[in-house]
Amino acid sequence: MNNQAFNSLRKEVSDLNLELLELLFKRGKAVEKLGDFKRSHGLPVFDPEREQQILDGIEHMEHAPYPLESIQKIYKAIFDASKDIQHLARK
């Protein structure tokens, strides 16, 4: 790979970072609304069954070149961030 190809891949990664952030933003907005519903219905923030259902769902999806464990870690970090949003809204 030459320098130009390297820089072009860096640009691709930077563009994908923005796309990821946009998706996380949209996801966070939906999570906020789920949190409002749960709060007004006296439901807990943490729903371990729902988290497991999502993790089970990704298990059979294409995740290469990442190992499945890496994808699971990323999703668990996203769940934690969701719970942060919903806990903060209760304060």
Ligand SMILES: O=C(O)C(=O)C[C@]1(C(=O)O)C=C[C@@H](O)C=C1
């Ligand atoms: O499905 C919900 O109840 C959510 O609040 C969303 C979400 C998630 O980020 O996917 C967040 C926290 C719960 O523990 C389970 C799932």
